[in-house]
Amino acid sequence: SRGINAEYGEYQTIQHYFKQINLRMRRKALQITLQGIKRINMSFCPFDRYAGTGEVRDYYNAVIHPMVKKSNPECEINIAVKHDNSEPKIHLEYSDGDERSYNPRRMSIQQIREEIHVETRRKLAEQNIPLDYGVQWRY
Numbered sequence: 408s409r410g411i412n413a414e415y416g417e418y419q420t421i422q423h424y425f426k427q428i429n430l431r432m433r434r435k436a437l438q439i440t441l442q443g444i445k446r447i448n449m450s451f452c453p454f455d456r457y458a459g460t461g462e463v464r465d466y467y468n469a470v471i472h473p474m475v476k477k478s479n480p481e482c483e484i485n486i487a488v489k490h491d492n493s494e495p496k497i498h499l500e501y502s503d504g505d506e507r508s509y510n511p512r513r514m515s516i517q518q519i520r521e522e523i524h525v526e527t528r529r530k531l532a533e534q535n536i537p538l539d540y541g542v543q544w545r546y
Contacts, residue, residue, distance in 0.1 A: 441479035450487040451495035459495040462511035
């Protein structure tokens with residue numbers, strides 16, 4: 408018998424394995440802020456045979472996380488599932504009226520998240536607003 412250690416590596420039980428995955432997801436969620444963003448519109452076609460739909464789903468799952476949502480509860484998050492073989496899109500509207508569109512076919516989800524993070528930090532710095540991830544730290 409191979410045992411649990413052979414299947415899950417360093418993890419002792421399957422519960423410990425899923426607990427560690429949950430902690431990793433929470434850490435990733437802490438890196439996203441919706442502060443300064445007014446609206447996020449995402450669209451994809453699930454029957455599209457090209458890449459990009461998974462990135463839209465991943466970004467959607469990241470921004471609807473409760474800790475991320477706390478950073479700006481007024482931010483509208485919309486997702487449209489289309490059936491017309493259209494390209495997947497992530498469209499952001501900032502609170503100052505600036506709009507940005509990202510095409511997940513040409514960029515990875517990590518590149519999209521980094522660009523959004525850099526742009527958000529730049530806009531908040533211009534307005535002298537401190538960056539808030541929506542998390543209350545306890546020391």
